[in-house]
Amino acid sequence: MSDFEYIVNSIEKNHIVNLLDSDRRLDGRRKNDIRDIKIETNIIDKANGSAIVQIGQTKVIAGVKAQFGTPWSDQPKKGSLFIGFETTPLSAPEYRAGPPQPDAIELARVTDRLIRESGVVDLEKLCIIEGEKVWQLNIDIYALDDFGNLFDAAALGAFAALATTKLPDIQIVDGEVEKLETSSPLGLTNFPISITTYKINEELLVDAELREEQISDARITFGLTEDHIVSGQKGGSGAFKSEEIIDILRNSIKLASEVRAKVSEQIPDLTFAGE
Amino acid sequence: MTEEFIRPDGRGRKVLRNLTVEVGVLDRADGSSRVHLGKNIAMATVFGPREMHPKHAAQSDRAVMRVNYRMATFSVDDYKRPFPSRREKEISKVLSEAYDSVVLTGNWPRSVIDVHVELFQSDGGTRTAAAIAITAALADAGLPMRDLTGGIASGLYEDHVCLDLTGHEDMKGEGDMPILYSPALDEVSLFQLDGKFTFDQFKEAFYTSIDGVKEIVEIIKGALKDKYLSVREEYGVDDSDDDEEEVQAHLETTEEPEVIDEGREIDIEEIDLSTSSFVVGTVKPVTEEAKTQEPPAPAAAAVEEVTEPEAEEIVESIHVDDFEKEESSEPEEVASEADDEVLVDFKEDDEISSTWFAKPGAELKPMPANETVDDEDETENVMRDIEYTMEDEE
Numbered sequence: 001m002s003d004f005e006y007i008v009n010s011i012e013k014n015h016i017v018n019l020l021d022s023d024r025r026l027d028g029r030r031k032n033d034i035r036d037i038k039i040e041t042n043i044i045d046k047a048n049g050s051a052i053v054q055i056g057q058t059k060v061i062a063g064v065k066a067q068f069g070t071p072w073s074d075q076p077k078k079g080s081l082f083i084g085f086e087t088t089p090l091s092a093p094e095y096r097a098g099p100p101q102p103d104a105i106e107l108a109r110v111t112d113r114l115i116r117e118s119g120v121v122d123l124e125k126l127c128i129i130e131g132e133k134v135w136q137l138n139i140d141i142y143a144l145d146d147f148g149n150l151f152d153a154a155a156l157g158a159f160a161a162l163a164t165t166k167l168p169d170i171q172i173v174d175g176e177v178e179k180l181e182t183s184s185p186l187g188l189t190n191f192p193i194s195i196t197t198y199k200i201n202e203e204l205l206v207d208a209e210l211r212e213e214q215i216s217d218a219r220i221t222f223g224l225t226e227d228h229i230v231s232g233q234k235g236g237s238g239a240f241k242s243e244e245i246i247d248i249l250r251n252s253i254k255l256a257s258e259v260r261a262k263v264s265e266q267i268p269d270l271t272f273a274g275e
Numbered sequence: 276m277t278e279e280f281i282r283p284d285g286r287g288r289k290v291l292r293n294l295t296v297e298v299g300v301l302d303r304a305d306g307s308s309r310v311h312l313g314k315n316i317a318m319a320t321v322f323g324p325r326e327m328h329p330k331h332a333a334q335s336d337r338a339v340m341r342v343n344y345r346m347a348t349f350s351v352d353d354y355k356r357p358f359p360s361r362r363e364k365e366i367s368k369v370l371s372e373a374y375d376s377v378v379l380t381g382n383w384p385r386s387v388i389d390v391h392v393e394l395f396q397s398d399g400g401t402r403t404a405a406a407i408a409i410t411a412a413l414a415d416a417g418l419p420m421r422d423l424t425g426g427i428a429s430g431l432y433e434d435h436v437c438l439d440l441t442g443h444e445d446m447k448g449e450g451d452m453p454i455l456y457s458p459a460l461d462e463v464s465l466f467q468l469d470g471k472f473t474f475d476q477f478k479e480a481f482y483t484s485i486d487g488v489k490e491i492v493e494i495i496k497g498a499l500k501d502k503y504l505s506v507r508e509e510y511g512v513d514d515s516d517d518d519e520e521e522v523q524a525h526l527e528t529t530e531e532p533e534v535i536d537e538g539r540e541i542d543i544e545e546i547d548l549s550t551s552s553f554v555v556g557t558v559k560p561v562t563e564e565a566k567t568q569e570p571p572a573p574a575a576a577a578v579e580e581v582t583e584p585e586a587e588e589i590v591e592s593i594h595v596d597d598f599e600k601e602e603s604s605e606p607e608e609v610a611s612e613a614d615d616e617v618l619v620d621f622k623e624d625d626e627i628s629s630t631w632f633a634k635p636g637a638e639l640k641p642m643p644a645n646e647t648v649d650d651e652d653e654t655e656n657v658m659r660d661i662e663y664t665m666e667d668e669e
Contacts, residue, residue: 003335102368105361113469117450218376220466229477232452232468235368237340237375239462242485246478253474 013200013215020203026212027056031205032251034259037156039266041164048137049165049186051267053157056209057147059091062139062157064165068177069136071127079126079134083112084141085154091143106235111141111154111194113231114223118192120162122273125187128170128177135167148213151221151233155194156263163188163267187273192230193259195252196221199238204248206255222249224256280435282444289438289483291427291490296407296498298415306416308498310408313441314398316350319408320391321416324383332387337380339387342370344405346394366402373455373465374409379419388418399442400428403453406465411495415502422457424464425491429480431470436479438487452480456488 016026023030035056044050047063069080085108087095095101100108115121126135139161141154166183198208198216208216217238223231229249234240240248264270280288292313301307304320327333344367348355359367370392378388390412392405406426413420429436430451432444445451450470456463472480 006335102364105364106368109361109365117469117471222468225471228471228473229468230471232466233369234463234466235372237372239373239376239457239460239464240466241461242456242463242481243461245463245466245481249474249477 009215012211016212016215017201017203020200020205025205025209027209031203032255034207034255035209037259037262037266039156039160039263041160041267047161048167049161049163051157051160051164052144053153053160055149055153055156055207057145058149058153058209059145059147060141060143060150060153060157062141062154062161064161065138065140066135066165066167067138068128068133071131071134075123076131077127078123079121080136081112081116081121081123081139082136083115083139083158084108085111085143085150086140087143087146087150090145092146095143095146106233107150107154108141110151110221110223110231110233111158113233114155114192114194115139115158115162117230118190118223118225118228120159120188120190120192121186122189125273129172129175133177137162137165146210148208148210149196151196151219152194152207155192155223159192160263160267162186163270185269185271187271189273190225191260191264191272192223192225193256193263194221194223194231195255195259197248197252199236199240199244204244206251220245220248222252222256224253226257226260229253280433280437282432282437284441288435289486291439291487292441294407294491294494296411296495298411298498298502304412304416306412306414306418308408308411308415310404310411312400312404312407313439314396315394315401315404316396317392317394317401317404317408319393319405319412321388321409321412321418322391323388324386324418325389327385327387333385336384338378338383338385340371340375340378340380340390341387342367342374342390342392342409344370344392344394344402346397346401350394350397366405369465369467370402370406370409373406373424374413376462376464377410377420377422377424377457378413379421382419388413397442399440399445400453402465402467403427403439403455406455407491407495411498414495414499422459422462423492423495424455424457425488425495426453426455426465427484427487427491428453429484429487431472431476431480436476436483438483450476450480452477452484454481454484454488456485458485458489458492 019025020031025031025033027035029035035058036054038054039051040053041051042049043052043061044063048066049064050062052059052061071078071080084100085104086100087104087107089095089097121137126137128134139158141157141161143150143153165186167186168179169182169184171178171180195206196208197204197206197220198212199218199220200212200216205212208219213219216236218234218236218240220234220240221232222229282288284292286292293311295311296308297310298306298308300309300318301320304322306321308319310317310319324338327339332339344363345359346355346363348357370390374390380388390409392408392412394401394405403426406424410420410424410426414423427439428451429438430440430445430448431437432440432448434449437444437448440448440451448470450468450472452468452470452472453465454463454467455465468477
């Protein structure tokens, strides 16, 4: 950061903090408002499932590719899941081409924990031949426009793509697995939502937009299903008081159910296994 | 949820594993430490503050904390491939950020504080063992900090909230939540969670960890005091003015860290939502006027901004080859990501035979001088290799 940027950031930070003091933000929201969420599904024919998710101006694209793989030796009955995230050079001037940077790795791993631990996908249903052949789901998320809060966008992207994922039907002939022309939906078992709260000086706000994110001191992301906390990650060079974390969690649980309702409306044919 | 729940290694629910901390264990570094947490063996060194290289990664208002967390290839059940995994890169990043909030980095603008922490043996909770080592090494290096930070994880094992999970418990358990906490500031500087916690389990685990950290910080303080006492002994400082009794009393209390009381009740205060910072008394929606008063966002600044990714890039040392290899051998990667590496054998582990890694207080066989030197050389090589890798990337 050059001296110039440091000064500009300090001025901007003061301004944002002054606004927050009276529960206002640069884009007219209140501290506890989440930007509008738009989801568009099934946009890539070649992928088994895909979605574009927009939170405000932040935009990500996610796709699911399913392929045959061998199960882990300690989990012969379970399919596998891999989540990747790329902050592509498409999305902001500061991102460069090349292997994922630590930020992207962190994003991928936090999203991975959310999807994996919430059990969105029943991995046992991905088993084809026990100990030999399973479905391996590769979920890759690419940032298109980084206007802040990629964490929540990535989580929604992964979920929306999974919700529209269809796997080819298969038949087993003499131990050989053949793919059929037809396909059936994956069938999800849970609905996780990620809520990220940012801290700027002593102020807390959710779903930061770009400038707020850049000058924020710390952030904390919670992954929440309807009845459990399944993932969490603190980032940034600031710190949270212990009571703040409990407060934020309470608030995140409340927000998550609101977001869940909004998202459900936008994903067509959202069905859960057992419904 | 019974208080009498006994865990596979015989501990109660809220009992730490054996923790020993030593400082000043390596000579070239500005500060160093060695930590045993159960079977985990972590060593940390601190170099700096020193000139930032590359220069563009420097911050004009503070020193950059650059933590490099690594695991030795022999530290886990299987051979761990030597280049940094995604897991190691993530942990390095969150640790760097955590210590950014603790060390008074504003004292040294444009410089860097390099912290290297290496796990030579792992058994669950490696990042917290690493954090304990880092705190001790930073203090040993004499860097001013806002508080001594300790780290510990609480998690769920057979649906019981347990402090300080072993690798076995972490693998079989339902959740794990490591935190770094500064008791005097009441600040959480690192927080991660995976698993399935209910809200009540979360709160219990969170406050259990906080109590655990308070215990740990006392042990770190003990280690730091011990070093100063040993220096005084070695150089025969005239301490006739000092209070002998106090020193003796201290030595007695630090030799045996107290065991956490198993039956202790956790005092979880219900937090009144009305005090939440989210709730603001009077709410004024932004009017059009207010909007127009905002200064235009300095777009140019945003474009030029050299943000963390660039600085972090150097720390994390990513090879394009590494990346490709990682991709190609994905299955292994995911397996090791699922949790901290696990040693299923959880017999009591006081069998570390090397003098070098021996815990303090254990009976040490005197070794010929040259053998000790060999050992040290080897470990220094490990450290040097890390340095090399980092330089290569630059």
